[in-house]
Amino acid sequence: xxxxxxxxxxxxxxxxxxxxxxxxxxxxxxxxxxxxxxxxxxxxxxxxxxxxxxxxxxxxxxxxxxxxxxxxxxxxxxxxxxxxxxxxxxxxxxxxxxxxxxxxxxxxxxxxxxxxxxxxxxxxxxxxxxxxxxxxxxxxxxxxxxxxxxxxxxxxxxxxxxxxxxxxxxxxxxxxxxxxxxxxxxxxxxxxxxxxxxxxxxxxxxxxxxxx
Amino acid sequence: xxxxxxxxxxxxxxxxxxxxxxxxxxxxxxxxxxxxxxxxxxxxxxxxxxxxxxxxxxxxxxxxxxxxxxxxxxxxxxxxxxxxxxxxxxxxxxxxxxxxxxxxxxxxxxxxxxxxxxxxxxxxxxxxxxxxxxxxxxxxxxxxxxxxxxxxxxxxxxxxxxxxxxxxxxxxxxxxxxxxxxxxxxxxxxxxxxxxxxxxxxxxxxxxxxxx
Numbered sequence: 001x002x003x004x005x006x007x008x009x010x011x012x013x014x015x016x017x018x019x020x021x022x023x024x025x026x027x028x029x030x031x032x033x034x035x036x037x038x039x040x041x042x043x044x045x046x047x048x049x050x051x052x053x054x055x056x057x058x059x060x061x062x063x064x065x066x067x068x069x070x071x072x073x074x075x076x077x078x079x080x081x082x083x084x085x086x087x088x089x090x091x092x093x094x095x096x097x098x099x100x101x102x103x104x105x106x107x108x109x110x111x112x113x114x115x116x117x118x119x120x121x122x123x124x125x126x127x128x129x130x131x132x133x134x135x136x137x138x139x140x141x142x143x144x145x146x147x148x149x150x151x152x153x154x155x156x157x158x159x160x161x162x163x164x165x166x167x168x169x170x171x172x173x174x175x176x177x178x179x180x181x182x183x184x185x186x187x188x189x190x191x192x193x194x195x196x197x198x199x200x201x202x203x204x205x206x207x208x209x210x211x212x
Numbered sequence: 213x214x215x216x217x218x219x220x221x222x223x224x225x226x227x228x229x230x231x232x233x234x235x236x237x238x239x240x241x242x243x244x245x246x247x248x249x250x251x252x253x254x255x256x257x258x259x260x261x262x263x264x265x266x267x268x269x270x271x272x273x274x275x276x277x278x279x280x281x282x283x284x285x286x287x288x289x290x291x292x293x294x295x296x297x298x299x300x301x302x303x304x305x306x307x308x309x310x311x312x313x314x315x316x317x318x319x320x321x322x323x324x325x326x327x328x329x330x331x332x333x334x335x336x337x338x339x340x341x342x343x344x345x346x347x348x349x350x351x352x353x354x355x356x357x358x359x360x361x362x363x364x365x366x367x368x369x370x371x372x373x374x375x376x377x378x379x380x381x382x383x384x385x386x387x388x389x390x391x392x393x394x395x396x397x398x399x400x401x402x403x404x405x406x407x408x409x410x411x412x413x414x415x416x417x418x419x420x421x422x423x424x
Contacts, residue, residue: 120332154347164416
């Protein structure tokens with residue numbers, strides 16, 4: 001059996017998507033392993049979850065900027081990831097925009113999950129955007145991260161119905177289990193090489209014939 | 213039983229969505245009836261389908277403009293619809309943009325079907341846009357028409373998976389049966405008053421609890 005792919009998860013909040021990844025990678029047959037969990041928030045529940053799973057949990061002081069990491073934090077992050085030989089970064093509710101430098105160094109190796117059927121409703125409060133727009137279907141999307149906001153190549157999506165009496169909260173609750181299902185699955189597909197990025201577009205090793 | 217709602221269908225092409233509406237309204241219990249079919253193309257298969265169903269089929273010469281009807285054609289259209297007491301206009305592959313005057317006269321009484329999960333992929337070649345973007349789910353949307361392109365309030369949507377080897381043609385073939393299912397259903401919902409427009413937003417007479 002090949003050695004599992006070392007991955008890092010970046011999280012700012014409660015870390016429910018992190019938990020689904022930890023649960024999946026707990027299986028020794030899973031082709032990836034969580035090498036470390038990184039948060040810009042010292043008190044993030046995500047760091048606690050990592051520790052409970054025996055995974056390195058590192059707080060990176062983000063610096064002064066509101067939406068980005070400072071250059072120092074960025075440098076430190078790249079250093080840690082290199083040291084641990086991390087090959088894939090999974091963003092799981094990480095509330096900082098990654099620098100151009102970071103994305104160039106990890107080109108095609110950073111993925112994110114977003115609670116809408118992209119390209120609809122990128123950015124903040126996607127479930128609220130969906131309810132306000134009045135769509136009848138929404139869902140979630142795992143995608144490679146590029147320098148845009150939720151614009152990178154799509155790996156997997158799941159669709160859920162929107163009910164006429166939904167609020168952002170009830171819709172989010174319906175989408176979340178689908179996030180927990182497709183995020184580990186996307187990590188599996190990348191780790192086994194079933195899906196790769198070729199010239200900025202997704203390539204499947206074999207035609208799958210159906211979506212997940 | 214209430215008298216069925218008199219509707220008009222506007223079509224430019226082969227009229228497969230028209231056919232699904234004709235089939236539905238063929239049932240005497242259906243709460244709407246197709247009063248007339250209008251096309252800007254004299255040789256549209258849609259007009260032939262209408263005649264085969266014993267429905268008035270009218271060709272409106274569109275005039276010189278490419279994407280719109282001439283003012284004369286617009287006036288003639290409004291006259292015919294008034295004469296037949298048409299209460300709802302269903303666009304089914306009608307390739308002309310309706311005038312502001314038309315939409316004001318028929319405010320909240322014009323619906324359209326679009327082969328994507330709006331707000332993703334408005335405009336032409338929606339299935340091709342979806343395949344090129346690499347989404348894993350697409351579908352179709354019935355919506356009220358406003359002065360934007362495919363921007364009006366959403367009535368119903370259906371979601372279909374996109375396969376990794378799909379082309380615009382194979383995806384369109386998977387979406388089409390869903391169009392044929394939800395378009396008559398949307399007409400039924402409007403005709404019975406189960407769904408109405410209130411201040412430009414959709415209102416359901418009773419909370420449905422699930423989407424179709």
